[in-house]
Amino acid sequence: MTALLELKDVTRRFGGLTAVKDVSFTVEEGALFGVIGPNGAGKTTLFNLISGLYVPDTGSIALAGTRVSGLAPHCVAAQGIARTFQNIRLIGSLSVLDNIKIACHMRRAPTLGSAVIRSAAFERSEADVHVFALQLLDLLQLGTLAHEAAGNLPYGSQRRLEIARALATEPRLLLLDEPAAGMNPQESLELMALIRRLRDTFRLTILLVEHNMKVVMGACERIHVLDHGESIAEGTPEEIRGNATVIEAYLGAG
């Protein structure tokens, strides 16, 4: 196994608040890696740093040896990092299918000129994207909803659609920001099974941030714990479960 994502002493401040401080960890290729921590631990900030929405003040982030910190978000995506958002950011007025097709733009778009003259290459590419998008939707059990407006979907389906959209960018590393937020235990279980299946089907590496301890413990093979922006522990779920510092961070010093 080789390291796919490498964070080295990443720090990000917002005014006087240090949201993420000297965080370092490595995610192996093909891993299912979880980042957990109490509210305000800096989990989402960490995601925004990795996906390029924020630039770290110090430290560096590399994907397969290529530095990605400092790149614009769309360049980070081009390197092969895709993400979902904690507060779902679908385009509600467009159909489920179109939401996927938008994410295909980066890798599969024909040139603008060919779109204007409707060349054969354009028609071919549109047909390819259509088939690809439908396949992806089927894989995430959204096939029957393809022509529904994304905003009309139930919450759980919207979350799955966000994952499908991220996959449409054909990433190497998938970042899931609280994928189980707002789901009931049954849905969470199904989601976890789905995430494992996707990792195996697409040979992905998955990094997920989660608040729900049960979900993380059940799904992830390795866990990194943040508290107040600092790393406090890393290990397998069993190790984390027994770690005194982690218990203290979650439950308070007893």
Next chain:
Amino acid sequence: MKRLVPILATLAGLALLQWAATALLLDGPIRQGPYYYQILLLAGINVILAVSLNLTNGVAGQFSIGHAGFFAVGAYVAASVSVYGGPAIAGILPNIPLVRDSGILIAATSAGALAAAIAGWLVGMPSLRLRGDYLAIVTLGFGEIIRVLILNIDAVGGARGFTGIPRLANLFWVGLGVAASLAVVRNITRSSHGRALLAIRSDEIAAQAMGINVTRLKVTAFVVSAAFAGVAGSLFAHFAMFLHPNTFTFVKSFEIVIMIALGGLGSLAGAVLGAVTLTVLPELFRGFADYRMVIYALALILIMIYRPQGMLGAGGFLGRIVRMRWKKPVAKKGAETKSADNIGGPSA
């Protein structure tokens, strides 16, 4: 080869239209025929302006209020080409009036479109990097700068106006411009790039995260939009035969914005309808010409309050009729208007 058929059909149709208009309105029995002909051409020019602005304001969601600036650049550059370069261009063409005139007009229009596109790139590059209202302010300023600049260039007449422009544009050429702008804007909208523009309009951050180069795509749309404003400018110059900076004030820019707001932001048919309506209505109500801007402002406020989607926008009453064949009503707006800055973490 298949694609040649509609193009040839359009050309034939426009030639026929030109012939009919000449026979009926210009040489024909209808009183005030030339006046109607003029309104027809102005409506066409306004359609090009509205359809092109719709690509920026409607589809990409970037609010530009300086379209008259690009219209002016196109008009003055094209007019300069035909006035100063006309004889040279005529020299290399066979001496058949139709070929000569068409050649000069095509050269002038290309130059006007190119100049407007370059101006669009220069304005768009810095301002489209920013989010929010900056583009509106920059484009408003740009429009005024262009106008003041023209006022001070003596070679194009300055404050006296630019005279002596040959009358080369007619209904055929304006119709061709309308057809080209409609085809290009429609094809862009209904493509991968069009979908990406819609994504930018509703959520720039999500669009970026999906790997869309937001700035580049916005600039591209803006440049295409400016180029067609340049085409409209050239057609206007070669039809009116006289240009004056006062034609290109911010009032003209607002007029185009109102056209697309009235028709329905983002709707191609809406832009056409809005442009035609706002060309014909003022002619019908010539008596109220003094109150035009008051009425425009009032109309804009009322549209924004009671029908923000415009006449042909999603859910509009005309839109509902036009879209009968679509089974599903388009979803309500709320879902797509997430705060652009809220990406879940703390902010500075």
